[in-house]
Amino acid sequence: MDGMMRLLVDGMLGSMARKLRIFGFDTLYYNGLDDSLLLDECMKDGRVLITGDEELFNHASRLGVESILVKGNGIDDMVHLLRRLGVGSIAFDIRNSRCPLCNSRLEHASKDTMRGLPEGILERYERFYRCHGCARVYWEGSHIKRILEFERGVNRRLAER
DSSP states (O other): OOTTOEEEEOGGGHHHHHHHHHTTOEEEEOSSOOHHHHHHHHHHHTOEEEESOHHHHHHHHHHTOOEEEOOOSSHHHHHHHHHHHTOOOOOOOTTTOBOTTTOOBEEEEOGGGOOSOOTTHHHHOOOEEEETTTOOEEEOOTHHHHHHHHHHHHHHHHHOO
C-alpha cells in the first residue's frame, strides 16, 4: 500500500477504519474525539479526513483539510472512498495489513511462541502474526474468506466506470 497515504476516520465509520487497516492503509480512528481535535490531528500529520458527518466535512473543507464524505461502512461506500483517493484496486496481504484495532504493523510470529489462544487454534493453523503495538495475535482463519470476498466485490465495482 502507498506508504504516503495517511487517513483519519471519524467515530461514525469504525467498520470502515478496520477494513482500511486490514488492506494496509495507515488509518487512525477516534470514536468520541472532539471535531477540532480530529482536524488538528489531520493538519499536524497530513492525514485525509474520512467522515460521515457533513458538518465536519464542510468545516474541514473550509480549513483546507483534505476530506472525503462517506455515507456509511458498506461496500459501495468503500468503492466511493477508494475512487476519491485514486486507488484502482485493493489486495489483501496479511504481511502488509495493519492491526484492525490499533493500526500498528503486524509481524510474523513463531507458532511455538503462541500462548493463550482459543482451544484448537494451534492444531488447525500454521501461520501466526502479532501486532507490534497491542500484541494481539492473528492467524489465517476462516475470516480470510470473507476478506477476500469483500476484496473481490470492491475490485469488481472499482473496475466498473
